[in-house]
Amino acid sequence: MADKIEAVFAGVDVGASRTKVAILDAGKNLIGHAVRKSGTDFTETAEICLASSLEMAGVSKEDIANCISTGYGRKNVPYSHDTKTEIGCHAKGCYHYFPMSMTVIDIGGQDNKVIKLDEHGRRVSFKMNRKCAAGTGAFLEEMAARLDIPLEEMDGLARKSENIVELGSYCTVFSGTEVLEKIRQGKKVPDIMKGLFLSVIKRVLEMDSLTERVVMTGGVVAHNPYLVNMVREITESEVLVPEYPQLTGAVGAALFAMETKG
Amino acid sequence: MSEEKKTTRKQIAAAKTLKKVMADHFYEMDNAVKTGSRKIAWCTSVGPAELLRGMGFLVYYPENHGAMLGATRMSTELIPFTNAIGYSPDICSYLTCDVGSYLQKKTPLTMAYNIESVPRPDVLVFNTNQCRDVQDWFAWYSRELDVPLVGVHTHRDIGDIREYQIKDIASQIEDLVPKLEEVTGEKFDMDRFKEAVGYSRRTSELWRACLEEAAAVPSPWTFFDATIHMAPAVVGRGTKEANDYYELLLPELKQRVKDGTAAVEGEKHRLYWEGMPVWGKLRPLSEQFYSLKACVVASTYCNSWIFDQLDPAEPFESMAVAYTELFIVRDEPYKEQYITDCYNKFKFDGIVFHDAKTCPNNSNNRYGMPERLSEKLGVPVLTINGDLCDLRCYSEEQAKTNIEAFIEQLEEG
Structure with missing residues (x-):
């Protein structure tokens, strides 16, 4: 039985x-x-x-x-x-995997969250992005369409970048125009791609200050793990990721x- | 899962009288325009209303009209007409919806009181203490209607108040007298002016007392109630009618406190609202807080119509003091201390900042104040993005999630 x-x-x-x-x-x-x-x-x-x-x-x-x-x-x-x-x-999910005080960065399809937890897993504060797609999955989806790149190829392309192309604006529409301008200038797609990743990271990092330990979650992180490497490099901090972000x-x-x- | 339960709150009985007070306010002006019996002054919300009343004007407040356009959700469809004539969607949405209302010949007064249009002004009187936008707003009407425009230019970012500031504002108010006499064709009457200042002072005392009843646990009313019941304190300043209304409301609130009547049944959380109301979403916000057993007990906004510095013995000077001690024109340390004092009085356990896209002067979250206050008071803070009248700037779903998450955070302790 x-x-x-x-x-x-x-x-x-x-x-x-x-x-x-x-x-x-x-x-x-x-x-x-x-x-x-x-x-x-x-x-x-x-x-x-x-x-x-x-x-x-x-x-x-x-x-x-x-x-x-x-x-x-x-x-x-x-x-x-x-x-x-x-x-x-x-x-709750992050504290389950990493029972310690932390800053959670969640990058979702339509919004971002920065949540600070104390050592007991209690929320100390949280912030969500304003009414703007900047720094979200929607931003990357829009840019992928502009560049005519399948979403699943973005991560691999960004990793190939040798000379990042930085983008100045945070508005999705303005960024789209800027990307077209970079293409016209003959910039390489991997370099633009990495610039777009950096743009996402900048939008998130300007939402709140970070504590010592950072945990990243969300679909954008799951499908673009190179973003996590970039955050580690930029913040020079420990960035943890659950098994299934x-x-x-x-x-x-x-x-x-x-x-x-x- | 079902949406939040509908509220079954005990209504405030004085609300019936409030409706009549407001109707009379608009009918009186409508009648005066039709018969030519009284002159009409348009005045900014914290403009020199006592002087205008004292000189015999009926006083109309475009900002009140803006709030009505917002509350009826007419504003969002009217704003674009003003944007189209060159006024940015980033400036005051009271201005843009009100001018849009004029351009489109649509007003909530028609639906509410069967009044065709807002009363035509004989003079436009501003005080820039709210913002520079009020001056630009009235200037538009001055050009459009060929009506004289006069006003008071405030000091701003004031820490300790200096004598020169009071003298300056007092003399600016006094300088209005001859210009206003030209409009009325009558000589200024000091006794009548002092009487209006006296009424305004009494209204302020009563309004403060009403707001302070919310210090009781549980609170007998909420910020959302107060945004409605503040109307006579806004439009009836300097009149006996406003006094009479709060003489009626105050005992009712006291009785509710005595009876333990809670505005939010099972009140578990007490919050402070910093910033403008989201006029078109008062009901859903009120219901959401109610369903979460959270009572918004106090606000900077409703407190902003307390002018108990007014003194009939020194009318010009005391008006200058009242308009210079105003929260909106003060520096950051003053504002933080003000909210700290409110914290000590109302014992709230969280602060909600409303970042109103088109109202920077009433969005105090933009220079780090939430973080500083959270640390100083040891209470969590939340900022929601929205606007007073332009619902294109408001994501209801995101605001609801933020508020729900904030209450979850409070419950985690």
């Missing part, structure tokens, strides 16, 4: 760009996860992501003891029992689910 499956805890992060689901077992191990474009029907996407995560974990919906949703679409998840903000969930919010939500279930 098969062993009885222990209860699991689900975290659902419906972001502006991607939906992420994390399933944790009672030992806080990540046993199932999924990422999918949020699209226009958040509820359906959350259902599909949950189904794949459960399959990966080898459990069923009935095994979920508690579920918390987060992200812009957190109210669109009918099977969730409660909601938490993505700020809270990213903080894009899932940090979902993991945090699942941890909240576990806590609230007692």
Whole structure:
């Protein structure tokens, strides 16, 4: 007879760009996860992501003891029992992986967050970007389209840069014009690409001061790890990254689910 | 998950009288314009209203009209018409929505009171203590309507107040008299002026007392209530009607305190609001804070209509003192001490700064004040980006997430 499956805890992060689901077992191990474009029907996407995560974990919906949703679409998840903000969930997720005081930098599809945690994992302060795409995944997506480069090639191109081309403006539209100007001047695409990465980093670093230890999360970091190398170099500080940076919010939500279930 | 629960708050009974006070204010001016019975002065929100009342004017406040345009969410569609004639979307959205309202011949007064348009001015009187924009705003109307424009130019970034500043402002106010006499065709009457100053002083005392009732735990009312009930203190300065209104409101608030009536049921968090209201989002913001059991108990904004330095015995000088001690014209150390004093009085456990895109003078988050106050008072701070009237500058979803996360942070202790 098969062993009885222990209860699991689900975290659902419906972001502006991607939906992420994390399933944790009672030992806080990540046993199932999924990422999918949020699209226009958040509820359906959350259902599909949950189904794949459960399959990966080898459990069923009935095994979920508690579920918390987060992200812009957190109210669109009918099977969730409660909601938490993505700020809270990213903080929770990061502290789970790195139980120490830190500054969390999350670079998402539509917003950035800088969250400061004390040594107990409590939030000391947080800041989100203003109503502006500068420094977010949306900025890089727009620039990739301008350069006619698939998103997945950006990281590799930036790594090839030998002579970075710095961009002066932070407005996405102005940056687009500046990129065209650089192309006209004959600048190399890898050098422009690295300049775009630097632009993202500058936007984030001007949001708040950093503490000694930095943890970076989010889809942009997950798909462009070279950004992390650049942050290490610029800040000359220790920069940590969880195993699945894009899932940090979902993991945090699942941890909240576990806590609230007692 | 469902959206925030709808509120079931106990309404403030005086609100019915408030509606009548405001209706009478606008009907009186509308009637005066139609019959020519009284002269109309347009005045900036903290302009020399007592002098104007004392000289027999009915006083109309375009900033109040701007707030109404914002609250009715007419502003966002009217602002672009003013942008199109050369006024930047980055300048005061009261100005741009009000001028847009004039250009498009649309006013919330029509819906509220069946009044076709705002009262035509006989004179435009500004005080730059709010900002330079008020002068440019009135100058536009002065050119458009061929109406005289007069005003007071304030001192700014004031630390300790110096005698020369008071003398200067007092003489600027006094210098308005002959210009205003030309408009009224009547001789200035000192007794009538002193009477208006006396009314204004009493209104201020009562308004302060009303606001201070929010020091009670739980608070009997919120910042969002006060933004509505402050209207007579704004438009009725120097009149008996404003006094009468607060004579009615104050006992009701006191009774609520006595009865333990909470504006926010189960009040768990007390907050301070620094900056302008987001006029078009008062209700959703109020409901969100309510659902999170957070009461915004005090604000710089509502406190800005307390002028209890006014003294009928020295009307010009005391007006100069009142308008020079004003928060908005003071330096950063003064402002920080002011909010610290409010902290000691109202015992709030967090501060929300509203960075209003088009109102730099009322956006005190821009020079590091949130960080300094957070460290000094040991309370967390939050800045939300928005605007007083231009909802194109406001991301409701982002503001809601920020507020929710802020309350989560407070609950983590």
